[in-house]
Amino acid sequence: MTDTAEPDTAEPQLPKAYRPTDVEGPVYDRWLAADVFAPDGAGSTADPALPPFTIIQPPPNVTGSLHLGHAQRTAVEDLMVRHARMRGHPTLFLPGLDHASIAAQFVLDGILAKEGESRQSLGRERYLERMREFSESTKPIMLGQQRRVGASADWGRLRYTMDDVSAKAVRVAFERLYRDGLAYRTEAMVNWCPGCRTSVSDLEVVSSPETGTLWSIRYHLIDESTGEPDPAETITVATTRPETILGDVAVAVHPEDDRYRALVGRRARIPFVERDVPIIADDVVDRAFGTGAVKITPAHDPDDYATGKRHGLPAPTILADDATITNTGTQLDGLDRYEARRRIVAELAERGDLADERPHEMVLGRCQRSNDVLEPRLKTQWFIRTGPLATRALDATRSGRTRIVPDRFEKTWEHWLTNIRDWNVSRQLWWGHRIPAWYCPDGHVTVTSDPDGPTTCQVCGRPAAELQQDPDIFDTWFSSGLWPFSTLGWPDDTPDFRTYYPTSVMETGYDIIFFWVARMMMLGLHLTDREPFHTIYLSGLIRDPEGQKMSKTKGNVVDPLGVIDETGADALRFAVIHGTAPGQDQRFGRTKLENARNFANKLWNATRFVIGARPETIPSGAERRLPSEADLGPAERWILSRASATVEAVDAAMAGYAFGEVTRLLYDAIWNEFCDWGVELAKVRLADGSSTAAEREATWWALVEALDTYLRLLHPVMPFVTEALWGSIPHRASDPDLLIVARWPAPTGRDDRLERDVDAILELVRGLRNARAEAQVEAGNWLATEVVVPQALGATFEALRPAIERLARARPLDRRLTREALGEGRASTDGALTVIAGELEALAHRPETASDPAARDLERARLQRELDDARGWLEAARARLANDAFVSKAPPAVVEGARAREADLADQVARLEDRLQDR
């Protein structure tokens, strides 16, 4: 808390105009000053008896700035966090940043290129120094953006995937996986990106359908008598990558292929490298594809690698890290892969060994990051054995211990985890966590989590000085996979880990369910023996108004700060949550944002009205009190009952993670109920000289009560404006100073009968307005109106009479006892407007048009339309009831409802017919 004692917190002035940017900064500062974000902060009002609620933020990459997607995620996470906090749970929203190894290097390399530098020119140490500077420079920007969005995160617990605690977690996790036999080092086929100069995991390969070329090439068979190739005898192979010829070690055919049966066991000469290789039989070969003979390049093709292994063939590597030809001893060494391809094809054509060349539809693997065409190649790397880990992750969701929202993603989850392959975690990059593995000259492997490395070789005891650490770093997702617990201090048994782990909800985009969520689950289960979260909430992606994915290259990314400057963070938050469903992409455009801003403005003005409408008999700064029952009128009871109904509905939606439903409920309740009717009804009573002071006070307190409820309910979505407004209305003695730590409202009970009665009367008002509008009666022209109200509604009607008069522009408003009495004593009812609304009926007189036949015809036509409509509905209702199956099989309540409806409609129709005859 600061030492600034505010003299009059009870009723600060609200500016007339709503300016989000004026509100948001100061409000955020108050939250910070009050120390309410941390579960154990000075301003926390959490009930320690309740279970903690924890959200660990998906850490954005330190590569620059946040985009709209981040803002959306933050909004959803913060919504859940604020809701839990208001419900009294000790609530931790832990923020963080991700070092994003490959993504960050990609960005930095771009910056360096503009300076004429490169990774290589700087060297590892200087490069990492530049990276540290770069990431430090982006941090404040990104944290500032989160703050503007309104993240109520515990900044004191801010974490970074490259900080010391994470580094320790990475080492310990890897050591444990190694000891448990789940991390192993082997030579295997990996996806190599020549642009990034690193291997990438299978997930980082983007399949790209492209039209390539399928070349058919003749290899000459060896005449074993001379040991030289026979110019006439050839075997034709098909390939899309002729440069890999240089690495060929065999030609394979199907064992039952009669065309080639005789050739198996003979040898063929590989051009350029002039190597003689065997013709082998293997049933991987598809006889129908190409020529039915396949060249085998074990070092540069996953299938060929497997074939080579089966047949004990060598695997010469012919591509260097930058995808130039190497190690072939030919003129082609040093050439780029595509240049080599061109020359090889040209040379083969010249020699007459190019049998065919045709366009070929194929799927290329490209690098997710650089878009380079990936080369499969052999590398000795570290892998995580995912089989056993995936089994446990599957068990978590199948058992329901972890729930995925929306649940359809469980199918995707199942499919991926049941077909999962081992995870290549070695990256030949510099920015990231170095793999804590050391190798001795004898090839022994030592893995240790000791920050100083091993003292001796674990196998042969050689001293550390003779050991060499693996130069590679971990896939950035390895440290991300530890995030839910490394952030809480794991592997140490810290108080935070004990208190806040397992966490509650993991919110993220569905696009990284495999990259991240599955790995957190797998690593979390193995390393902590518990599911790291009970719920996975997957957000949809934000797209531009045309439905395109936002991306920097397309130039359609929206800067959240620009949006916030324009319409406010509250509007942004509301807009990204309103009208959406989990896992469903949304298009984001101006109108949604403007609508959200208008809603905030509406709330602002409604609150200004309430503050300004305080009866003089209530002193400024009065402590909040509930209105006394006796002084409540139907309008007040209706307002309070509806507010309670909204609490119930919002609670149900919240429980189902239906946040779009939450905003819809609140938008309707606040705008269409509270403002349009509640406030309008209250205005009349507040200004009514005939009501007592106690009644006027009760009206005001009822407004305050409902407004207070709505501000609380809306706070998780629109935290700034609700906090500012709440600060200006009276509070209960038990309330804290700030809404953010105030209690979530509980339903106070509904009065169904009263809601129905008031609704019936409001329906009459609507009917009168409608009739007036259609008849083009000027707003200022109050019509003398007669009305028939059923006995049961009499008291409610009388209590609301002044409001009805004003809202329906109906004065004098005479109540008749029977419908027959309508128009009694009038010279003529010609031109009068007839309104039938449920059981209520009204006749609004228009003396000035009483003798105008055109007006009369218009009114008749209007009634006729209503009658036709009503007849249609009645017919449908009767048809339904005429169906014996419906009556006997549908639940009694439904049948009863249908009967009541039929009766109502029949009555309506009869009355409309009646009135139409009179006119």
Add this chain to the structure above:
RNA sequence: GGGCGAUUGGCUCAGUGGUUAGAGCACGCGGUUCACAUCCGCGGGGUCACUGGUUCGAAUCCAGUAUCGCCCACCA
């Protein structure tokens, strides 16, 4: 090749088998009502992609079809 999603008013989207399917924007008419023109009142506009099925009852559940989109998939 497999899987998933979408298809609802002119546009963008909600809709969790049960009265007459909703909202915002856009559109039309009318408004200087003392909270709000970022507003108020009233209105027009939908055979819920198509076909079949389950059910007393289907936008909703099932099967199939079409179009668009996404994800997964080692065939040269």
